[in-house]
Amino acid sequence: MSSNSIKHILDESKFNRFHLGLLLWCLFFVSFEGYDLVVYGSVVPFLTKEWELSPIQAGVIGSYGLFGMMFGSIILSLLADRFGRKSIIIVSVTFFSIFTSISGFATDEQLFSWCRFLAGVGFGGTLPTVISLLTEYIPKSSKNKAITIALCGNQVGGILAPLIGVAVFSSLGWRPALWFSVIPILLLPLIIKYLPESPQFLIRKGKFDSIKATLEKIDPNYQDRMKVEQTTILEPPVERTPIIGLFKNKMGLSTVLFCIVYFMGLLMIYGLNTWLPKLMQSAGYPLISSLGFAIFLNGGALIGTIIIGVIADKKGSKKLITGLYVVGAICLALLGIKSNIFLLYMLIAIAGVCTMGNQSLLNAFVSQYYPNNVRSTGVGLANGVGRLGGMLGPTLGGVLLSLNVPIGLCFLVFALPGVFAAVSLFLVRKSGPQVEPVSSKSTKLSSTNLG
Structure with a gap:
């Protein structure tokens, strides 16, 4: 991979409206993930009374979401490296939004518990994929700042959950606090349209028009920075067991x-x-x-x-x-x-x-x-x-x-x-490997591909 690679252009670019838009989307996803995760603590007193749950039963129901997060973190993040970050973010957000909203219609603890588990799968898949997408696109000089700002969404959601509860519990009961989670689904068309896909995934799939359109948003003069006629992007191998x-x-x-x-x-x-x-x-x-x-x-x-x-x-x-x-x-x-x-x-x-x-x-x-x-x-x-x-x-x-x-x-x-x-x-090594493993195949991005 040459010094004028796509990664180099992304790392050395200046933070602009494209990066801000991506950061705001990621902050939105993490905020609703944080809200959906914390809102259980706001409604559990009502569930305990309505369904006559013991403290142990209420605690077990709460743990279903954490179990789901464990599976989602490992399985969906693994799939993201193979099928693209954007697709997995959409799947994850859809999971936690739909199943948290459905839990607001539950009439017993069994259905509610299953909804918490499936929502947890979405919780677990969202965070690693959002972090990876930001890492690929945000300029090197702003990566830590951007990622930590996006992850502040956990605290935003944690504060929003009890505030929504105070607003609705006295007049509408506990269920609307869970229905509030449907908002990401309503915005799904905008997410599909404006959320960018991983550049490395686009390269592997040969979607050069998409790469070109994205690079023009990041740096309209990106072609001038490619000092060579042809940049070769070596494609990392797709392993059957990426772990x-x-x-x-x-x-x-x-x-x-x-x-x-x-x-x-x-x-x-x-x-x-x-x-x-x-x-x-x-x-x-x-x-x-x-x-x-x-x-x-x-x-x-x-x-x-x-x-x-x-x-x-x-x-x-x-x-x-x-x-x-x-x-x-x-x-x-x-x-x-x-x-x-x-x-x-x-x-x-x-x-x-x-x-x-x-x-x-x-x-x-x-x-x-x-x-x-x-x-x-x-x-x-x-x-x-x-x-x-x-x-x-x-x-x-x-x-x-x-x-x-x-x-x-x-x-x-x-x-x-x-x-x-x-x-x-x-005890962790100072830095990760500087050169990614490559296969015998490569995808060449010529001036025709990118221009």
Whole structure:
């Protein structure tokens, strides 16, 4: 692949309206994914009363979505590397939008549980594919910032869900909060028309007119930057089992370490989101509401994510992410020590940045680590394994509280995964392979193809 390749043009381009449009679409997808994932917590009190569910039954129903996310992260992201990012994004968004909306018509817990599982498949497929598409198109100087902004949609959706609930619960009941999720389906024609496909996928399929149209939006003078008459784009091989590609070219150890980092990171996130209010109440802070915790946790993550994304583009990601995990572990450990309210809120906000915000930056780093032909697969596998940690977090907190473990020790248990994540990331190779594997076949893009 020459220095004047399509990838070089995309990486060295200037951020413009095309990139902004793509970023806004991705922010939209992630926001609704975050909304649909969090809205269950808003409606569960009504479900518990209407269907006479025990807390254990309600918890099991909630876990169906996480199980679905695990399958979606691995399977759909694997398919995205083979069949194109755009198609899988559309499938994923359709899944979580339709099945979340259908769950609003459920009359019993069985149908509702199946809807949560199938919506979870869509949740899991959306995030890795969105990250991969942004990684391919966004200029190199803005990749971390753009990806972290898009992933702020998780916090946007997390804040929107309870606000929608407050607006509709008193007058219309719990079901409209789930019907609200139909909006992405209504916009599907616009998504199909304006969302671009992966450039590498278009190259493999020989869709040169589409490549040309996209490049003209990114840089009208792109042809002048091709200093050679003919640029050869070597096509990566299509493997029957793409996951194997994650363990080739000295990437095996890094792939395993990434899975550990995601497992530990999501354990902290889901454990913290589930049990923080209860833990703080047990620590002697009865006057602080759960809503206040949620606002500071998500608000801190929302603002901090943008800031660390900018820093990462200027200074690099790996050391920053590693350091944030350590800081997050320290903040969580300190929450177990009773202190004044101001310091408490500060620690919670910083913990939000170092857990949820850092997870967004980790996704950006891992996406850029892997080559194009296994990018979605790599991000998806790590997210899929990480969901096991996400399921363990709430369970671990419940066990600790049931055993009456001292609050300081509970917070220390949730802090330790941050240390393990930092050590694992430290051991990852400095950068991924610089040259992607190629086959004996190549697709030549001549001036006729691109001009």
